[in-house]
Amino acid sequence: DWTPDAFIETTVAELKQQIGKEKVILGLSGGVDSSVAAMLLHKAIGEQLHCIFVNNGLLRKNEFSQVLEQYQGMGLNVKGVDASARFLEALKGESDPETKRKIIGRVFIEVFDDESHQVENATWLAQGTIYPDRIESVSASGGPSAVIKSHHNVGGLPDYMKLKIVEPLQLLFKDEVRRVGKNLDMAPEILGRHPFPGPGLGIRILGDITAEKVRILQEVDAIFIEGLKKNGLYDKVWQAGAMLLPVNSVGVMGDERTYEKCVALRAVESTDGMTADWVNLPYEFLQKVSNDIINKVKGVNRVVYDISSKPPATIEWE
Ligand code: XMP
Numbered sequence: 038d039w040t041p042d043a044f045i046e047t048t049v050a051e052l053k054q055q056i057g058k059e060k061v062i063l064g065l066s067g068g069v070d071s072s073v074a075a076m077l078l079h080k081a082i083g084e085q086l087h088c089i090f091v092n093n094g095l096l097r098k099n100e101f102s103q104v105l106e107q108y109q110g111m112g113l114n115v116k117g118v119d120a121s122a123r124f125l126e127a128l129k130g131e132s133d134p135e136t137k138r139k140i141i142g143r144v145f146i147e148v149f150d151d152e153s154h155q156v157e158n159a160t161w162l163a164q165g166t167i168y169p170d171r172i173e174s175v176s177a178s179g180g181p182s183a184v185i186k187s188h189h190n191v192g193g194l195p196d197y198m199k200l201k202i203v204e205p206l207q208l209l210f211k212d213e214v215r216r217v218g219k220n221l222d223m224a225p226e227i228l229g230r231h232p233f234p235g236p237g238l239g240i241r242i243l244g245d246i247t248a249e250k251v252r253i254l255q256e257v258d259a260i261f262i263e264g265l266k267k268n269g270l271y272d273k274v275w276q277a278g279a280m281l282l283p284v285n286s287v288g289v290m291g292d293e294r295t296y297e298k299c300v301a302l303r304a305v306e307s308t309d310g311m312t313a314d315w316v317n318l319p320y321e322f323l324q325k326v327s328n329d330i331i332n333k334v335k336g337v338n339r340v341v342y343d344i345s346s347k348p349p350a351t352i353e354w355e
Contacts, residue, residue, distance in 0.1 A: 039213070041220040045077065048205050052081035055203065056161060062153050062197060063163040065090040065115060066235065067104040070165035070206060072227050073218040077205050078163055079113055080221070086163070087156045088113050091148050093141060094121025095237030095246075097262070098255035107224065116155075120148045124239075125248055132245040132283075134355035141236045146195050153197035162200040167209050169309065211309075231276045232310065240355040244283035249336075254281045256334045257300050264326045265304070274316050277304040280343075280354045288338035297338040300330065305352055313347040 061078060065071045065088050078086045090108065092101040105117040127144045131137055153159065206214055218228045234240055238258070242250045258279045265271040280301045288295040302323075307313035327340040343350075 041216040044217055045220060048077055049081045052078060052205060056082050059161060060156060060159040061086050061161040061163050062156050062159045063088045064149055065108060067100060068233065069218060069228055069230060070167050070214055073214050074163055074165035074205050075113055076221045076223060084114050086114055088115040089149060089152045090115055090117045091145060092119040092121050093124045093145065093237060094251065095239040098259040107227065118148060118152055128246045130245055134240060137239050138236050141239050150195040150197055160201060161203050162197055163203045165206055166204045167206045167211060167214055169210065229272055234353060240353050241278060242281045243354055250281055253298065253334060253336050254279060257330050257337060260329050260333065261302055261326055268322055274304045275307040276352060286339050295338050298336050299339040299341065300337055301341050301343050303343040310352065313352050315344050315346055
């Protein structure tokens with residue numbers, strides 16, 4: 038029978054054997070898979086593991102600093118790279134969803150390639166790929182574990198791709214990854230974190246992306262997610278977030294008409310992201326969150342709740 042402890046013991050022994058005295062680079066995403074992969078490698082080879090955590094400027098509010106701190110608290114040898122400006126510049130004026138994904142994926146590779154050169158004599162690239170990643174291609178682009186998958190056809194391979202690949206979670210399912218993480222004493226905040234797409238808020242801002250739109254959506258998303266946590270709803274939901282719509286609508290403030298942005302909130306139940314049902318969140322909760330958003334986030338005057346299930350509606354709007 039499979040148990041997390043037996044898995045940890047054999048995997049750590051195998052990793053020690055396989056890697057010996059060599060160096061490994063790993064791209065952390067803040068998500069469960071890459072974090073658990075990093076902890077296993079850390080247990081096996083300690084400081085020979087060099088982690089890179091890239092801020093693409095499309096993360097949740099304060100996520101970059103919070104997650105970085107969390108990783109450092111776990112003893113990981115991790116370098117945070119703030120490449121926000123580079124991503125925003127590359128995305129300027131682009132509104133096609135697939136093109137935005139490609140740009141984010143490409144810039145990620147450039148940044149990761151640059152950073153991997155800072156680690157001298159690395160011979161391995163570790164990835165948090167899990168078993169379902171091999172079957173589906175849900176993580177189509179933008180995240181570290183997706184890098185190899187989606188870009189092996191592109192000419193002029195980045196240098197780090199000449200490295201040997203190690204994927205300690207490649208035979209595990211998500212629930213097993215969580216159990217392994219738990220037995221490695223990882224924080225519940227990491228293990229219970231909702232899935233978040235590699236291109237991040239970049240595909241939740243419909244249309245073109247600007248720093249101002251990112252700021253607005255980060256504020257809205259933070260109010261929604263904090264609200265879910267405060268009300269004990271976060272763990273009952275598989276994934277939640279907000280979309281910034283390319284729509285302005287009329288509102289009133291005092292005697293004045295306003296013409297401001299509309300956001301859509303989405304929360305779904307799912308087991309694997311392939312199908313999903315919208316969550317019947319309490320009206321009182323939605324009422325409070327909506328008021329908070331409209332009162333606190335400048336530039337937003339309307340909030341709607343998405344009541345569409347997948348299929349046919351996808352979880353993300355782009
Ligand atoms: P959809 O929108 O296809 O999403 O119902 C299913 C799951 O996949 C995530 N998703 C992505 N993840 N890169 C990613 O790494 C992407 O381009 C991407 N698009 C969607 C989505 O958040 C959900 O968990």
